[in-house]
Amino acid sequence: MQDLFDYAQKSGIELKNVGRCQFCYSNVSKGVFECEGNLNHLTQILDFNNPIYYETRFLSVDAMALQHCELHGPWNNHIHLTRLYLIFEKNIKWDYAKTPLLSNIINAYKKDKTEFLTPPRFGERGQLTTLDLLNASTPEECINIVKSWATEVYHSFSEHQTLISSLANSFLNRYG
DSSP, X not given: OOOHHHHHHHTTOOOOOSBSOTTTOOOOSBHHHHHHHHTHHHHHHOOTTSGGGHHHHHHHHHHHHHHTGGGSOTTHHHHHHHHHHHHHTSOOOOOTTHHHHHHHHHHHHHTTOOOOOOOOOTXXXXXXXXXXXXXXXXXXXHHHXXXXXXXXXXXXXXXXXXXXXXXXXXXXXHHO
């Protein structure tokens, strides 16, 4: 897996380490690097090895990836958005074993495709950002903030609902 520096360089993106985040427009002082660092706050509150927090972990990964989607390959948007659809719309209890299965669906879909999901404009991928995670001091607060954050990011990609629901249905038909 490429790190964000490699991917940014290959994509012609200059990562800024001062001021607001260039992707989510969060009012941080160290740019996207502070957004990345803010995710660590979750690990101070939640034990992600505990299955009761798996969903929160997946939601936070998906929200971060989609809100800062220029930092990874464009097919990742399909995976993150479809997983959010399955969690929010189909009430699937996600676990680690399901992600490779979803990757199989995305890999089969993309074999003869060249289009990617066009993300919403910078700063229009939900009002909540990683900065809001810092307001959590209990597991319950953390879970609620992450769920709200992921919900906002998910809804900001609503123009892709038809495609994502199709991918989700393929996942459900194959892996039920």
